[in-house]
Amino acid sequence: MSGAAQTLGIRSASLRSKDRRLAALRHLGLRAAAIVYLGAMVAVPIAAIVTKGFGDGLGSFRTALAVPSAGAAIRLTLITAAIATGINAAMGTLIAWVLVRSRFPGRRVLSAMVDLPMAIPTLVTGLMLLTLYGPNSPIGRALEGVGLQVAFTVIGVLLALCVVTLPLVVRQVQPVLLELDPAEEEAAATLGAGAWLSFRKVVLPAIRPAIVGGSLLTFARCIGEFGSVVLISGNRAGETLTAPVFIFQLTNQFRPAEAASIATLMFAISFALVLVTSRLIVRRTDA
Amino acid sequence: MTVVAPARERDARRGGAGLGRGVLAAIAIAYVAILLLLPLIGIVWRAFQPGMSIVGETLSRPEVRHAFLLTGIITATTIVVTTAFGLVVAWVLVRQRFWGRALVNAVVDLPFALSPVTVGLAAVLLFGTGGWFADFLAARGIQVLFALPSMMLVTIFICIPFTIRELVPVLEEFGLEEEDAARTLGASIWQTFRHVTVPNIRWALLYGIALTTARSIGEIGAVLIVSGTIAGLTETATIYIFTALEERLVARAHVVALILALTSICVLVTIEWLHRRTEEARSNA
């Protein structure tokens, strides 16, 4: 379309239909680009995993799970994820509460620290934990002395999972707490309810979806966590070996079929969780 | 309208009786301290344990320099690709209605559902011997696996959702109206985009880029599998830490780890600041 015609708003009939055709082309072109991008970058790799994972049908899963320490790895992953989720659901809610309702020096610092695990490489997180609570540190040795060994144990795995998923529940619950109407809690107080009762009956029902959403995100994250766990767990088969590390080992041992089967299994679980949470979670910028 | 205490004062008081509130705050602080603060201090202490010279010594090593360079290259590429295509996808998701839109929406979230090691495995399945594209690439002499391309691809995969998820709500909120108005005034698509859309989404875009940066810098699982860990060639900073620990070069590992941690913290500070700017922009809109 010529500049003059554009300025004057004059369009001939042929120009108009040309406009529309161009617009339509652009429209479809963008859509095609988006689909190709996602198709090539996301769908294809996942398809590769799933097809390899299913290999010869369900038999592949049985073979993979028959590998010694496979079952143990999966069980350990799910159990530690569940425990870490439970811990951070409670602690995350508590931290969100403290951040919203309390004033104390250093509150800003606390808030910033909560976001730290999102930024720091998981490997560095694992190294930090290993350095502080491992056998080469006074704290680690002291803890071992009282029977609490952190490094190279399940405790270490739990610790790593708790650290990397720390912000997830907090940042889901925090915005909801900020939005709460004070009047309901005041009403509860006038009716004689103390702080804890008021929390249980008035606040908790309101933040429950946020806690659940955050917890599901946490769980999904935990079962896939590699960088921090691989350093601190010791990766002892049958004891501290988690599924992601196991998949890593299998891949390095050129056993892609078994790796893919286990990966598909874990993916199915996370996928289901991500689907559910996309309904529940609060997007960060919605806060 | 009733006159009540300023919101912040009210909120603070609602937290419960003074003592109870103090206890809760103490527990929260203790938890975060044990999980994060102390380990951070620990890593700083351990990094400098052999003395300040260790930093210079580590940074003088060519493989360390190369590792940082590689991380930088991969991160930069990832940012460019995920931002450019992320814009396209976000745009299409918000501004277009078509059959399969919900599917596309779900696909965007998929990278969040995969463990990074699975991503690495996928790359092996696609580009390794016997893989889907193995023959195609071998015939053309293109090396993807155990080379930079695969490292870029896995990092991009992992970072795909960030920009898109930040842009979608913002694009939805700053509706079609402004863009329509611009178009009726004769602006071309590109002009509309540059002068109307971009200013509206600027902060969300930067926020998405910040998240992508932090994630790229920190990527380990996938990139470890596909890199082949050839020192001086295919080691990123995080991979360097990994192999250095295996080789008992503990001090150097800590220095690099500390540098990455500090870089990430800078990115975090920028994220927080951008977050606040995004909030302000939204409340002023």
Place this chain on the structure above:
Amino acid sequence: MSTPIRVEGLTKRFGSFEAVRDVSFMAASGSITALLGPSGSGKSTVLRMIAGLERPTAGRIWLGEEELTAKSVQERAVGFVFQHYALFRHMSVAENVAFGLRVRKEERASRDARVAELLDLVQMTKFARRYPDQLSGGQRQRVALARALAPRPQVLLLDEPFGALDAKVRQDLRRWLDELHRELGVTSLLVTHDQEEALELANQVVVMHEGRVEQAGSPAEVYEQPATAFVAGFVGSANVLHGWVVDGHVHLGTFRVPGADHLEEGAAAAAFVRPHDVRISREETGVRGTIERIATLGWLARLSITLPGGETLVAHVPHEELDGAAEGDEIWADLRSPKAFGIEPAPVEPPGAVASDGAIPSGAPPM
């Protein structure tokens, strides 16, 4: 059994802002006392301090013989009704009403009985299983009332309870609250900015302005014998005429009104005349003016009369007394029962008249 409320020297400061200044009053046992005032007058803050939702900077509060000042909200056992209902949105109507009883760990049987009794009282029995978001505003407020009354409080505190409702619903609920109060006889404190509501419902009206009590008295007292210029202007509509005191009268340029004997000679003063105290006639009484506009308000006609000095007088005249008067006519306006108050500072310009319909005049002349 109901108890009297007493507050003494109640003060509340938010930072440097003084929301409540030295407020003292008493509410007799079983009465309804209205705290009446414009937005920002501090009345809600006073109510919240009595409830324990705000801590006073200074002052004391008694419920009967018990001093409440140091007690927590939970210990005070007052019934509180919020402007926006504050129903527990995750609980049904019945569960809402039962809440206070559950807190006191009352037994299931007596609890259920009490809930049923109250739902019947507020006529919400049919809605027992519904949730707040399924109710209209008026229904929600009735539930809120039932909830507040369930634990048998000694005092009922209502914070602009009808403020969020439509005019018609407001009137219905007002009437209904009146009946309820007669039946229950709980000492009640009602915060409102609607003076009609206060005058209709209350046994005692405490008029507040900028954190202070302007006057406390029966509705008739505050209406007919306003103690300050603010009360005269705020309670009921009034014409406000500014002038100077000369010889026991307030001189308003071309005419004068009596009633300023208590004021200092030469002082600046404002005379308040209620619109229904302005009698118009064709005989020479009072001041001469021209009818600017006649508005018909049902059985009443509202006349805007322009006086020679340029001021406007508002008169409320029953239709029958209009006697064929029309816009543009010249008539005489007789100003009955004027109330004069000293004001400061002295007006600089020749005094002008401001017609107010319940608007809030400050003590100063119009700028």
